[in-house]
Amino acid sequence: MPSMPALLGLLALLSLAGCAGSGPYQALQVASGLSSQLVCIDTLQSGLPLARSLQQRVLSPGAMHLVGPVLDVQVDVAQRRVRSSLAGLLVSQATLRDGMGCLLQWPGDPAPHTPGLPPLADGQLPDLPSIAGPAVVAPATPALRQALARGFDEGGARPPALNTLAVVVLQHGRVLGEQYAPGVGPATPLLGFSMSKSLTHALAGMLVQQGRLQPDAALPFKAWQTPGDARASITLAQLMRQTSGLALRQDNSGTDPNSRMLFIEHDKAGWALQQPLHKPPGQAWAYTDGHFVLAGRLLRDAAGDSPQALRDLAQRALLGPLGMQGTTLTLDATGTPQAASMFVAPARDWARLGQLYLNDGLAGGRRLLPAGWAHRAATPTLDTGYGEGWWTNARGGERMAAWDLPWGLASAPRDAFFARGFMGQYTVVVPSRGVVIVRMGISSLRGDAIEAVNQLVGEVLAALPE
Template structure:
């Protein structure tokens, strides 16, 4: 694989005001509950901001948590385009060996598009029940959990939904998600090393577990921003990005979501609808923010439980920085921003020398 660097530009040349990026960095670093690890901003297809807080580096793979789900959905879209998967087919049709075991009518009525949109009919998370019921085959364990509602009528953020979607892709392709995506997505996008966690079945789990660099997140976001076209080559089916980012099921008022303003606008196919654009979203602040109205992508890795507050800072500081036209006379500001990004570092951890009488324990 030949990795081509993302095209770069000064922020001002792409209509990005460096002062807004400075304000965003100031806000992140002033919040004791947010530990930023990386930030990449693309505008009009150009990388205008990139920084990593040492000891994190550009090439270091990062656990993406549930941002992995957006890659799983992308694999499902590719399998659909190849005629291997049907979003309107019953989930059970891909696992005929469970036919006699799965008797609940709602489980039998569950379609691929229902698990793709977290609308299986369950009212809550079932991951413990699925793995507890059948550790050797979590799909069977999931389908043995009777949904409380008809599939397609209620949202619940439910890991076995994505696990099952990924399991279908791996079954119909005969490959792991990584092996299937490598020639179709990862290599064409220039995504380097990745690693995806597997369970005891040998499957990559789909709902989490993908380790990849921030650059991979940025490239996926740009691909979705451009409706699946990368450097003139169509990688994803036409219109898939719109399907994936369309709210297929309402999320407001559900248990997980509460009143978080960027989670009450509906859920697509493994993407959340945000106040601005849509996003892939992983625990502790792993974000792929796709902002069509600004022709921008923001890719970040973080360690924080205050994920809504993080998004609030993006909207407060970065959105006003996206201007409608190139900015002039900003060379000094762009240079100052670049120099700041080059010296980003997390503060040293608190601690002290070993207690003298126990120093030998570490020697």
């Protein structure tokens, strides 16, 4: 039961907000919806304790701690459901569905496109050679053991801020060492946040390889086909390079358009399609999840315009051949992949994705992605350190002015490129060393813990043979 001052404060804020859609009211809606979806993933998919999910995942970022006194989150394991509310108001719900991940819903939302997907057919053997056996792989050398241990070392911080969950190190396609937090292991699916964008790039490459998509062709969205609509020239490559020019501002304040799209809107891609241009396509870089929400709709449509068609195709042509058996492509209520931030996979599956890019799209001699697709991912966009769905290391530790954070990893070679997700999710590919490093956690350190991860990557590379 919330305290009376906290309850009165929330009611006053709702009163000031006046109506749904205004800034403070939207921020409170986002807080409820975010809580439901993230706790659903953490507790029902990853098996993490509710207290850990609330304290580290939900209440630590930004101003979320302000709603702590009035936030109520209930987990119903039997019904596979999480409900969140703020002082009994703004009730949201997330439900874990078979093969589709956690679906966030609000009262009055239309019924979902489908309640779940049938189990995948058994028997598909991976083309990518096994990266490890089922047991945790002990670090191959004392130096690597020390490097991994330091990746979990909080340095006495209380409360802990690094909160590393998993580190996996591959070299030449085999795990040389890995370490996990208590309760986490090689098969534990973990939220990738924006590493989902890099997996989306692979899914797009799969469809390009099959001739179903052209990355540099104008997008066929009907909403943009009115004569004179400049959005009709936007390409898939511009979405994945974050240069569409669409007005999809993201600052993660809860009041921004991107937050509304992710945690309030029923049809996320449909909402993004309605947004106007802010700048001409291709001329400016602006990071936003909205680009990959739209890419997710394009993938669904190209695969057969149904969630099952996309899931089955992805399994046959990408996930299955890689051995990514623990990966869930989370879908929204319309059956569209939440391709910007909500894909869930074990650390080893993220490592398998990195190995595919290290191999330029080949798995066991079979081409899953077009030749040069990894080069596209690692080629910088305009004057940034961002590539196509992946971050590049072309600018190393040089700091970006807008965020006052490093573009890349100063401790890694310049040929490295990496998937990067909120709260410290990283899949680092180092072609010159034949290395893939995955780090996952629930970090409250600024900038997705990039400076701590930079240190980890440097120490791991120093511990590996050339």
